[in-house]
Amino acid sequence: MGRGEGQLKRPRLDLATPGLLGLPLAWLAAFFIVPIAIVGAYSVDALSIVPGKHPLTLDGWRDLLHGSVYLGLFWKSMKMSLVVSGVVVVLAYPLAYFLAFSGTKRKYVLLLILIAPFLTSYLLRVLAWKVILGSQGVVNTFLVWIGLRSPDDPISALLYSRFAVMLVLAYIWLPFVALPIFVSLESLDTRLLEAASDLGATRWQAFLRITLPLSLPGIVAAFLFIFIPTVGEFVTPSLVGGTSGYMYGNQISDLFGTGFPDWRTGSVLALFLLAVVVPLTVVFARVSRTERVAH
Amino acid sequence: MENERDLTERRLSRHDLLKLAAAAGGAGLVAGRAGAGRAALARFTAESGTLQVLDWAGYEVKQLWQPYLKKYPGQAPKFTFMTNEANALAKLQAGLRPDVVRPYVGYIQDFAQSGFFQPWTPALISNFKHLNRGMVKAGQFGGKQWGIPADWGFDAILYRTDKVKPKARSWGLLFDERYKGKIAWFDDLNALVVAGYYLGFKKPYDQSDAELKRSQDFLKSKKHLVRMFWASETDLDNAFASGELWIAYAWPNDWVLMKGKGLKVEYMYPKEGPISWIGMFMLGKNTPRPQHAHAFVDAWSSVQSAKWLEDNYGYGEANTLARPTSSDLLKVLKLTNPRAVQEPNAHIDRHIPRRSLYARMWEEVKAS
Numbered sequence: 114m115g116r117g118e119g120q121l122k123r124p125r126l127d128l129a130t131p132g133l134l135g136l137p138l139a140w141l142a143a144f145f146i147v148p149i150a151i152v153g154a155y156s157v158d159a160l161s162i163v164p165g166k167h168p169l170t171l172d173g174w175r176d177l178l179h180g181s182v183y184l185g186l187f188w189k190s191m192k193m194s195l196v197v198s199g200v201v202v203v204l205a206y207p208l209a210y211f212l213a214f215s216g217t218k219r220k221y222v223l224l225l226i227l228i229a230p231f232l233t234s235y236l237l238r239v240l241a242w243k244v245i246l247g248s249q250g251v252v253n254t255f256l257v258w259i260g261l262r263s264p265d266d267p268i269s270a271l272l273y274s275r276f277a278v279m280l281v282l283a284y285i286w287l288p289f290v291a292l293p294i295f296v297s298l299e300s301l302d303t304r305l306l307e308a309a310s311d312l313g314a315t316r317w318q319a320f321l322r323i324t325l326p327l328s329l330p331g332i333v334a335a336f337l338f339i340f341i342p343t344v345g346e347f348v349t350p351s352l353v354g355g356t357s358g359y360m361y362g363n364q365i366s367d368l369f370g371t372g373f374p375d376w377r378t379g380s381v382l383a384l385f386l387l388a389v390v391v392p393l394t395v396v397f398a399r400v401s402r403t404e405r406v407a408h
Numbered sequence: 409m410e411n412e413r414d415l416t417e418r419r420l421s422r423h424d425l426l427k428l429a430a431a432a433g434g435a436g437l438v439a440g441r442a443g444a445g446r447a448a449l450a451r452f453t454a455e456s457g458t459l460q461v462l463d464w465a466g467y468e469v470k471q472l473w474q475p476y477l478k479k480y481p482g483q484a485p486k487f488t489f490m491t492n493e494a495n496a497l498a499k500l501q502a503g504l505r506p507d508v509v510r511p512y513v514g515y516i517q518d519f520a521q522s523g524f525f526q527p528w529t530p531a532l533i534s535n536f537k538h539l540n541r542g543m544v545k546a547g548q549f550g551g552k553q554w555g556i557p558a559d560w561g562f563d564a565i566l567y568r569t570d571k572v573k574p575k576a577r578s579w580g581l582l583f584d585e586r587y588k589g590k591i592a593w594f595d596d597l598n599a600l601v602v603a604g605y606y607l608g609f610k611k612p613y614d615q616s617d618a619e620l621k622r623s624q625d626f627l628k629s630k631k632h633l634v635r636m637f638w639a640s641e642t643d644l645d646n647a648f649a650s651g652e653l654w655i656a657y658a659w660p661n662d663w664v665l666m667k668g669k670g671l672k673v674e675y676m677y678p679k680e681g682p683i684s685w686i687g688m689f690m691l692g693k694n695t696p697r698p699q700h701a702h703a704f705v706d707a708w709s710s711v712q713s714a715k716w717l718e719d720n721y722g723y724g725e726a727n728t729l730a731r732p733t734s735s736d737l738l739k740v741l742k743l744t745n746p747r748a749v750q751e752p753n754a755h756i757d758r759h760i761p762r763r764s765l766y767a768r769m770w771e772e773v774k775a776s
Binding site for chain 2: 273
């Protein structure tokens with residue numbers, strides 16, 4: 114045994130790991146685990162904003178799972194988010210593909226332009242759509258100008274509708290979705306494409322058999338990247354959604370905040386959403402890991 | 409430090425207040441005891457600290473309580489804002505202890521029973537005698553004056569006369585199939601009350617289970633007509649002014665505003681009766697600043713403040729002597745008839761015994 118080996122085996126107190134992890138873990142416990150536990154307590158009346166003693170109850174959960182109203186709203190929001198996520202990924206892919214493979218030296222400038230809207234307020238960007246989609250907005254004014262609609266009969270479904278919510282959400286999230294796909298494509302080994310070409314594959318075949326499968330982790334990540342936040346979205350629907358664009362997140366917000374609040378039901382709905390989102394996040398993490406392995 | 413605070417921010421109960429009033433009155437009656445009366449007054453009025461007001465955003469402007477500043481120069485109240493009554497109660501439960509809070513009339517009983525408030529002493533409010541009697545009565549609970557009326561208005565229907573031809577002067581206009589996509593409802597559980605009036609129930613504020621189910625089913629069946637549920641007046645006014653809406657559950661000031669924008673509009677009082685809402689000042693229990701609190705509410709109740717509120721916000725004010733500059737507002741608020749806000753002309757908003765059930769059923773309407 115050499116001298117050095119003996120020194121390595123000598124036990125010593127390693128404070129690096131707990132030192133590094135301690136603060137983030139404490140932060141996570143204080144601002145994530147504890148609040149969720151509090152919400153959980155409200156969901157069974159262990160805590161209540163109504164003064165007095167309340168027996169523990171699962172009525173809120175029973176109402177959610179046996180009633181059709183809130184589950185119906187949840188599925189409506191899921192469908193809206195799925196459509197938005199799907200459409201945005203389809204739109205973002207060519208954009209990311211162009212940025213990754215065009216060979217232009219200005220691709221990072223273009224990327225900056227892509228994310229430029231984020232330099233302005235989220236609220237402002239959503240409100241701008243009211244000006245565009247309103248009965249007297251840009252779209253309707255143009256349609257009247259070219260004679261397709263009369264001034265008394267504008268397309269009213271453009272604003273305060275499900276369509277308006279999905280359009281604005283798609284606009285808001287498009288740059289976000291393009292980024293993970295771009296990263297996935299840019300780190301792709303282009304020698305594989307050269308090999309495919311040498312072996313006689315057409316560009317389309319090379320795309321279908323090499324580029325697309327290898328960028329799939331980026332696509333899945335991008336899809337979840339938009340689906341998870343939009344399913345609980347409430348700001349955009351409250352601004353441009355009207356009654357038909359009302360989403361699950363609005364219901365949670367209203368149950369906690371407006372009129373005469375019902376924190377128990379609000380907590381149940383919030384935890385149910387979390388119960389759906391957590392498995393998706395696990396999938397997200399696994400996909401990200403797969404992506405690393407693939408490269 | 410804490411002891412010092414206890415001494416300076418001594419909490420006075422209603423009992424202390426009555427003793428103060430008695431001392432002040434006694435001093436007036438017994439000339440020889442004037443010095444003692446003044447001493448008692450000084451002892452009880454030794455208030456310190458800034459008046460704490462929990463109020464709605466927009467009501468902090470000093471023109472609405474200018475006389476208070478004249479009485480207490482340089483002692484502007486500190487305002488904290490509430491977004492609704494439940495939010496106010498939540499703040500109180502979290503430990504906030506304002507001297508004055510302003511819920512609306514339907515919540516007087518809930519607030520009185522919450523344990524956070526005490527009744528007012530009307531004798532300490534010089535303008536009390538000018539306040540609308542019906543509104544004053546609406547501020548009473550258990551024979552005591554828990555609420556001092558201030559701002560008020562109606563809930564009725566605003567519509568475009570160039571676009572809409574009502575079949576009747578009725579709440580039914582909010583449920584008219586001909587105007588699908590052009591209607592706005594107020595985002596409030598009172599929608600069930602309105603449905604109750606429209607469906608002819610005897611006690612819309614206290615519907616039976618079967619009636620509530622009918623009201624809820626009715627609202628669900630008409631929800632497809634509704635473009636938006638408004639929670640903010642700004643949202644309503646913007647949407648109405650831009651032509652997105654033709655019919656709305658609205659307040660009188662919205663009519664004045666839309667008329668001012670050149671729209672052809674009418675504010676319709678339905679035959680089933682409009683609903684009248686009244687802001688009610690409530691006094692914090694054991695407030696350390698009862699004199700300041702009474703002076704603040706007295707300032708709000710002055711003709712000067714009332715007229716400013718009417719002219720600038722378009723709401724009514726409980727002081728019956730106040731008259732707005734606008735003849736339109738005078739007309740729409742029916743200010744020449746002090747009984748316009750109460751039965752049988754209108755239904756003053758009131759306590760809903762099963763409010764949480766109403767709230768849940770309204771949320772289900774929205775979610776459906």
